[in-house]
Amino acid sequence: MELSLDEFASLARERLDPAVWDFIEGGAGEERTLAANTAAFDRVPLRPSVLRGAGSPHTGTTILGRTWDAPLAVAPVAYHTLADPAGEVATVRGTAAAAGLPVVVSTFAGRTFEDIAAEATVPLWLQVYCLRDRSLTRGLIERAENAGFEALVLTVDAPHLGRRLRDLRNGFRLPAGTVPANLPVDGFADPAAHSRADFDPGLDWSVVEWLRSVSELPLLVKGILTGADAVRAAEAGVDGVMVSNHGGRQLDGVPATLDVLPEVAEAVGGRLPVLLDGGVRRGRDILAALALGADAALVGRPVLHGLAAGGAGGVTGVLSVLLEELTDAMSLAGLRTLADIGPSLVGRAPDHPRRSTVDAGKGAGSDRRTAAGGGAGLRLADLHPSVADPVMDTMNFLNEVTLRYPEAVSFAPGRPYAEFFETEQVFRHLRRYLDHLAEQGRSPAQVRDALFQYGPSAGVIRELIAHSLRVDEGIDVSPESIVVTVGCQEAMFLTLRALMSGPDDVLLVSSPCYVGITGAARLLDVAVTAVEEGEDGLSCDALEAAVSAERARGRRPRAVYVVPDHSNPSGATMPLEARKSLLELAQRLDVLVLEDSPYRHVSPGTQVASLKALDRTRRVIHLGSYAKTVFPGARLGFAVADQPVLAPDGGTSLLADELAKIKSMVTVNTSPLSQAAVAGALLESGGRVSELNARNAAHYGEAMRFTLQCLEREFPAARRTRLGVRWNAPSGGFFLTLQVPFRADNSALARSAQDFGVIWTPMSYFYPQGGGLHTLRLSTSYLTHADIEKGISRLAGFIEFECGDPVA
Numbered sequence: 001m002e003l004s005l006d007e008f009a010s011l012a013r014e015r016l017d018p019a020v021w022d023f024i025e026g027g028a029g030e031e032r033t034l035a036a037n038t039a040a041f042d043r044v045p046l047r048p049s050v051l052r053g054a055g056s057p058h059t060g061t062t063i064l065g066r067t068w069d070a071p072l073a074v075a076p077v078a079y080h081t082l083a084d085p086a087g088e089v090a091t092v093r094g095t096a097a098a099a100g101l102p103v104v105v106s107t108f109a110g111r112t113f114e115d116i117a118a119e120a121t122v123p124l125w126l127q128v129y130c131l132r133d134r135s136l137t138r139g140l141i142e143r144a145e146n147a148g149f150e151a152l153v154l155t156v157d158a159p160h161l162g163r164r165l166r167d168l169r170n171g172f173r174l175p176a177g178t179v180p181a182n183l184p185v186d187g188f189a190d191p192a193a194h195s196r197a198d199f200d201p202g203l204d205w206s207v208v209e210w211l212r213s214v215s216e217l218p219l220l221v222k223g224i225l226t227g228a229d230a231v232r233a234a235e236a237g238v239d240g241v242m243v244s245n246h247g248g249r250q251l252d253g254v255p256a257t258l259d260v261l262p263e264v265a266e267a268v269g270g271r272l273p274v275l276l277d278g279g280v281r282r283g284r285d286i287l288a289a290l291a292l293g294a295d296a297a298l299v300g301r302p303v304l305h306g307l308a309a310g311g312a313g314g315v316t317g318v319l320s321v322l323l324e325e326l327t328d329a330m331s332l333a334g335l336r337t338l339a340d341i342g343p344s345l346v347g348r349a350p351d352h353p354r355r356s357t358v359d360a361g362k363g364a365g366s367d368r369r370t371a372a373g374g375g376a377g378l379r380l381a382d383l384h385p386s387v388a389d390p391v392m393d394t395m396n397f398l399n400e401v402t403l404r405y406p407e408a409v410s411f412a413p414g415r416p417y418a419e420f421f422e423t424e425q426v427f428r429h430l431r432r433y434l435d436h437l438a439e440q441g442r443s444p445a446q447v448r449d450a451l452f453q454y455g456p457s458a459g460v461i462r463e464l465i466a467h468s469l470r471v472d473e474g475i476d477v478s479p480e481s482i483v484v485t486v487g488c489q490e491a492m493f494l495t496l497r498a499l500m501s502g503p504d505d506v507l508l509v510s511s512p513c514y515v516g517i518t519g520a521a522r523l524l525d526v527a528v529t530a531v532e533e534g535e536d537g538l539s540c541d542a543l544e545a546a547v548s549a550e551r552a553r554g555r556r557p558r559a560v561y562v563v564p565d566h567s568n569p570s571g572a573t574m575p576l577e578a579r580k581s582l583l584e585l586a587q588r589l590d591v592l593v594l595e596d597s598p599y600r601h602v603s604p605g606t607q608v609a610s611l612k613a614l615d616r617t618r619r620v621i622h623l624g625s626y627a628k629t630v631f632p633g634a635r636l637g638f639a640v641a642d643q644p645v646l647a648p649d650g651g652t653s654l655l656a657d658e659l660a661k662i663k664s665m666v667t668v669n670t671s672p673l674s675q676a677a678v679a680g681a682l683l684e685s686g687g688r689v690s691e692l693n694a695r696n697a698a699h700y701g702e703a704m705r706f707t708l709q710c711l712e713r714e715f716p717a718a719r720r721t722r723l724g725v726r727w728n729a730p731s732g733g734f735f736l737t738l739q740v741p742f743r744a745d746n747s748a749l750a751r752s753a754q755d756f757g758v759i760w761t762p763m764s765y766f767y768p769q770g771g772g773l774h775t776l777r778l779s780t781s782y783l784t785h786a787d788i789e790k791g792i793s794r795l796a797g798f799i800e801f802e803c804g805d806p807v808a
C-alpha cells in the first residue's frame with residue numbers, strides 16, 4: 001500500500017508512456033518555477049503548540065457556500081484520460097470515495113461534462129479557458145451549468161500554453177483516443193499549437209463582466225501571483241482568487257505560489273476566499289498554505305498519478321493519504337480546527353494576513369465586509385465556522401424575502417393555517433392543566449410553582465405525552481424515556497450532541513433533507529452524509545451502500561435521520577414494508593434511526609404506523625413536535641429516547657437521562673407555561689392528538705388538493721410537457737415540489753417575488769451535498785384558497801416567462 005504521494009508518482013511513472021509522463025510532469029523553460037513550488041514548502045517549517053487540549057482534529061471548512069470535508073480540492077488538469085481510460089469519471093468517483101471535496105474539471109476534460117456529472121457526488125467546478133470563439137465558450141459554460149456544476153474558474157495565466165521543452169523535444173502529440181470530449185474534435189493533437197490558434201490572447205478584466213453576463217455561477221480567477229492583481233480581481237467582482245502558476249507550466253521563473261501567497265492574502269484582506277495550488281504534496285503543506293493566508297489548497301499532478309497507478313482507487317488513495325497526513329499534522333501541531341491555524345504556525349508574526357473572513361457563497365454583489373480593524377471588532381474567521389455557512393442563512397433569507405415583498409403570495413413558510421387559532425384557547429388550555437394538577441391533589445402553592453418556577457430539565461408533562469403516544473400512536477414507552485424540549489429543534493440538537501462523540505462519527509440523512517437537522521449538525525461540527533430518497537422516501541439499498549462507504553473510509557455511521565410521513569421537503573411517505581425493512585437494516589448495520597414526523601396528524605386519511613411504534617429493539621429515537629398539531633408559538637417538542645446506556649461501572653441509565661443532562665446546560669428546562677398550554681390541549685382531547693386535528697387534517701388535505709388542481713389548470717398536459725414542468729402529488733403534509741427547466745435559485749426567487757409577486761423555496765437549500773437546482777418547494781398549508789389560486793396563476797406566469805414563453 002502506498003504511504004506517500006511520492007510512491008504514487010513512482011508507480012505512475014512506471015505505468016505511463018514516457019512522453020505522456022513528461023507532458024504531465026514537465027514545466028515550462030528550465031522548470032525553475034516547477035522546482036520552486038515544492039521547494040517553497042520545504043522552507044516553511046511548522047511550529048507546533050503543545051498541551052492545548054486540542055483533542056481530535058476537525059478538518060471541515062466552508063467555501064463558496066459549500067461544506068468541504070477538508071480544505072482541499074482537485075485542480076483542473078486536462079485529459080485525465082491520459083492516465084486512465086475512464087478519465088474524469090474515475091476521478092470524481094475516486095474523490096467521492098475519499099471525502100466530500102470539489103473537483104475542478106478542465107475545459108480540456110477527456111470525458112463529457114454530462115458523463116462526469118452523472119457519476120459525481122462531489123461538487124464540480126468548471127475551469128474555463130476563454131476561447132476566441134465566445135459562443136463556443138458560452139456553450140461550454142451552459143452545458144456545465146445544466147449538468148449541475150457549481151462554480152467557474154477562469155484561468156488567466158494562459159494566453160497560450162507555455163514553452164514546455166520536454167514536449168517540444170518529444171514532439172508530443174495526444175495519443176489516439178485522447179480528445180477534448182467537450183470541444184469540436186479538430187486540431188487538438190498538439191496542445192501548444194492549438195492553444196495559439198484558439199485561446200484568446202487579448203483578454204482583459206472585462207472578461208469577468210462577460211462571464212457574469214452568461215452565468216450566475218460563482219466565479220474564481222486562477223493564476224493570480226501579485227497583490228495588485230488580486231485587488232483588481234476583487235474590484236472586478238469575482239468570488240474568489242486562486243494563487244497559481246499553473247504548476248510551473250506557463251512563465252518559467254515566476255515565484256513559487258507559497259512565496260506570493262502572503263502578499264495576495266494581505267491584498268485581499270479577507271474579502272474573498274484565497275485558494276492555492278502548485279507543489280502541494282503532503283498534508284502538512286496544506287497547513288502551511290492555510291497558515292500563510294489560503295482558505296484551501298488544490299492538487300494537480302498527484303491526482304493523475306493516482307489515476308495512472310490505480311484508476312479511481314488510486315485517486316482515493318492519493319487524497320486519503322493527503323487527508324490522513326493533514327489530520328495527523330493537525331493533531332501533532334495541537335490544532336483542533338482550521339480556525340486554530342494562524343501565522344504563528346509557521347513562525348510569522350500574528351499580524352500577518354489571515355484567511356478569508358467572508359464565505360464567497362453569497363455571490364457577486366453581496367456585502368463584502370472587510371476584516372474588522374482595531375477596537376472590539378471581531379473577525380468572522382475567528383468565530384465558529386458554522387456562522388458563515390449558508391445553511392444558517394436559509395431561514396433568514398426566506399423571512400427577509402417574504403418581508404421585502406409583502407404583496408407577494410408566499411408559498412415558502414410551512415406554517416399552520418392561522419384561522420385555526422383563537423386567543424382564548426390558550427387560557428382555556430392553561431386552566432384545564434391547572435385544574436388537572438389540583439385534581440391530582442396538588443396544593444395551590446404547588447400549582448402556582450408549577451407555572452412560575454423552574455422545573456425539572458426533562459419536563460413536567462411527560463406522563464401526558466407518554467399517555468398520548470400510547471392511545472394515539474401505539475407507542476408504548478415510559479414517561480422516563482421522554483424529554484420535553486424547546487421545539488423539535490432542541491430535541492435534534494440534544495440527540496446529536498449525545499450521540500456524536502468523535503470526528504469520525506457521521507450522521508446519515510435522507511436527501512433532500514429538512515434544514516433544521518443539517519443546521520444542528522453544522523453547529524455541532526457533525527459530519528453529514530446524504531442518502532438519496534426515492535419516490536417512497538429513504539431507500540434501504542442506498543442507506544446500506546452509504547453505511548458501507550462510510551465504514552470503508554474509517555468513519556462510524558451513528559444514526560440516520562428520516563421524516564417517514566409526508567416528508568419536508570419532498571412530500572414522500574414511506575410505505576409500511578419499507579419502514580419494516582429500514583428497522584431490520586438499522587438493526588443489522590447497528591445504526592440508530594432518528595424519526596421526525598411533524599405532519600402525521602395534520603394529514604388526511606389513515607397514517608402508516610410510525611417507526612417508533614414498529615420498533616421492537618429500541619433502535620428508534622422519536623423526535624416529536626406539537627408545532628403543527630397544537631400551535632408553533634408554544635415551541636414544544638420532545639424526544640423519546642428509551643435506549644439503555646451502560647456506564648463503565650456497570651450502572652445503566654436511559655438515553656433520555658443523558659439528553660436531560662445536556663438540556664440542563666442548553667435551555668435548563670422547557671417553559672412550564674408552554675408545557676401547561678400543550679398539556680391542556682392533550683387533556684382536552686384525551687391525549688388523542690389525531691382527533692384534535694381531524695378538522696385541520698381535512699383542511700390541509702383540501703389545500704393540497706386545491707393547489708394540485710390549480711397547477712393542472714395552469715399547466716394542462718400539453719403545456720406542461722412543452723415547458724418541461726412536473727410536480728409530485730403528495731397525499732398529505734404541507735409541501736409539494738415542482739420541477740422546472742431553469743435554475744430555481746435565489747436570484748430566480750428574487751425575480752419571481754419582485755416581478756410576479758410570488759414566493760417559493762429553492763429546493764437546493766435542502767440538499768446537503770448538492771442537488772435540487774431545478775426544483776422548487778411549495779408550501780400549501782397557511783394560504784386561503786383565494787391566495788393559492790392567485791399564487792399559482794402568478795407562478796405560472798413566472799415559469800412561462802423564465803422558459804422564454806411568456807403568455808400574452
Ligand SMILES: Cc1cc2nc3c(=O)[nH]c(=O)nc-3n(C[C@H](O)[C@H](O)[C@H](O)COP(=O)(O)O)c2cc1C
Nearest residue numbers: 024075076077078106155246247278279299300301
Ligand atoms: C497535465 C496538466 C494539465 C493541466 N491542465 C490545466 C488546464 O486544463 N487548465 C488549468 O487551468 N490548469 C491546468 N493545469 C494546471 C493545474 O490546474 C494546477 O495549476 C497545477 O497542476 C498545480 O500544481 P501541482 O501539479 O504541482 O499540484 C494542468 C496541469 C497539469 C500538470
